[in-house]
Amino acid sequence: MWPAALAAEPVRRALAGATELRQRTLRLWRTPESELAATLRRVDDQLTGLEVTTCLRDGELEIVTRYEPDADDAYGRLVAAVTADFAGTLFSDGPTVDELVAWALDERGWTVAVGESETGGLVTARLTEPAGASRRVLGGVAAYANSAKEQLLDVPPATLVDGGAVSPAVARALAEGARARFGADVGVGVTGVAGPGGGTPEKPVGTVHLAVVGPDGALAYSDRLRGDRAAVRGRTGTLAVHLLRQLLLGGPPA
Amino acid sequence: MWPAALAAEPVRRALAGATELRQRTLRLWRTPESELAATLRRVDDQLTGLEVTTCLRDGELEIVTRYEPDADDAYGRLVAAVTADFAGTLFSDGPTVDELVAWALDERGWTVAVGESETGGLVTARLTEPAGASRRVLGGVAAYANSAKEQLLDVPPATLVDGGAVSPAVARALAEGARARFGADVGVGVTGVAGPGGGTPEKPVGTVHLAVVGPDGALAYSDRLRGDRAAVRGRTGTLAVHLLRQLLLGGPPA
Known part of the structure; x- marks a missing residue:
């Protein structure tokens, strides 16, 4: 009945007359919503015909x-204003960070592997979400136990003892271990304290250390995240994908 | 202002007089909603005062x-009717399957490790979701590449050649490899075709094989799941947790 209704002449005419609404997305990394609001206010009188909504999620600001x-020209003016004010943090005019990373890996024919502790498989699961993941993701080790970090990812016992399992050095060793063990072009390493237990005064819940290592260089990032266990794990996953993006494409730092 | 308002005598009286609404959940595994509806219709006249909703998700039927x-007595009659009709598939009078598995592992002081291909880290991520996961989950290997299955989880090359990477024997080898490599009490193995690519006439998209191996025995399960890549991966994760539940607690088969 539905296909028949769609094919009926009156319905077809009504659909053809309906306004073709365009939808475009810009994505900024680590930009306060208030700064974007100031920019939008400044150019407000040039944006007639645009319906703009913004959403901040895990450090990404989506417009x-x-x-x-x-209103195509008005949208061009919005893009110009955002680009001018946020050249350093604008990372996408549409695709998600996950898509950008997948495309960048495929373009170079590179593979990736993950060594993760705190996120317990979440980063690998996220990288394997897009279709075609098997050509770019070789795999990952979720190493909660220190013995697994040592035996499956070659993290040196001394590194675990020196700074503890939650440290920049262990994040780097996890990335290098994953890269070497899987024979990948890029390695990702993640360690941290997701909570609710396990926090100390020196390393409170939310402490995370990340590293990515590629053929031409490496990047590291440390932070203290807010939120409950699920939020800390999810946000760490987003940080990992952004650190990968920065290694592959440059742009705003994780 | 809010605490002060709550403490005020008129508000306290109003709150005390408000109806205390109870909410209880029953969970069935692999039960058609229509069968449950027939049971509810049969005892409908004994259920006065109950507001019953049912939801089917990934093979779990939630009441x-x-x-x-x-209406406490009426709820008792509902539980009795459901228990009588679905003794074989009722697996919980409240907790989620993830909670049941976590508690069962903790009660025995057992640890678990995962070797997963198709789900790419999702099963390990799910098992590490609950707080306190580090005492029961040693880790997991997401082995997309066959070389990773061989080198990190000791899957025999002949097993990969004989039945292909998607086979019951590889699921079993992944479970055993994870169990041995991490030194865990229980190993979980998962392989399959999540799609959209990679399917063949013999092994179409949605084909999944799972295995769990514990100190006292092992269980295996194979299925062909419907849905897109995300749905197949998510449902495989649910199957893995139910297979673990069956190994640890008995009850309805995965």
Whole structure:
């Protein structure tokens, strides 16, 4: 009945007459919503015909704009204003960070492997989400136990003793171990305290250390995240993908 | 202001007089919603005062009931009817399958490790979701590449050649390899075709093989799941946790 209704002449005419609404997305990394709001206020009188909504999630600020085709110029002015004010943090004019990373890996024909402790498989699961993941992701080791970090990812026992399992050096060793063991072009390493237990005054819940190591260099990032166990784990996953993006494509630092 | 308002005598009286609504959940595994509906219709006249909703998700049928305290007896009759009709598939009178598995492992002081291909880290990520995961989950290897299956989880090359990477024998070898490599009490193995690519006439998209191996025995399960890549991966994760539940607690087969 539904296909028949769609094919009926009155319905087809009504659909053809309906406004073709465009939707475009810009994505900024680590930009306060208030700064974006100031920019939008400044150029507000040039944005007639645009319906702009913004959403901040896990450090990503998403600007979704809906408009009819005749507001195309106004959208161009919005993009110009955002690009001018946020050149350092604008990382996408559409694709998600996960898509950007997948495309960048495929373009170079590179593979990736993960050594993760705190996130317990979440980073590998996220990298294997997009279709075609098997050509770019060789795998990952979720090494909660220190013995697994040593035996499966070659983290030196001394490194675990010196700074503890939650340290920048262990994140780096996890990335290098994953890269070597899987024979991948890029290695990702993650360690931290997801909570609710396990925190100490020196390493409170939310402490995370990440590293990515590629053929031409390495990047590291440390932070103290807020939120409950699920939030800390999820945000660490987002940080890992952004650190990969920075290694592969440059742009705003994780 | 809010605490002060709550402490004020008129508000306290109003709150005390408010109805205390109870909410209870029953969970069935692999039970068609239509069969449950037939049971509910049969005993409908004994369920006065109960507000019953049912939800089917990934093979789990959830029965959520809200009622005032004076309908306690009616709820008892509902539980009796469901237990009588679905003794073989009722697996919980409240906790999620993830909670049941975590508690069962903790009660025995057992640890678990995962070797997963198709789910790419998702099963390990799910097992490490609950707080306190580090005492029961030693880790997991997400082995997309066959070389990783061989080198990190000791899957015999001949097993990969004989039945291909997606086979019951490889699921079993992944479980045994994870168990041995991490030194865990229980090993979980998962392989399959999540799609959209990679399917063949013999092994179409959705084909999954799972195995769990414990100190006292092993269980295996194979299925062909419907849905897109994300659905197949998610449902495989649910199957893995149910297979663990069956090994640890008995009850309805995965």
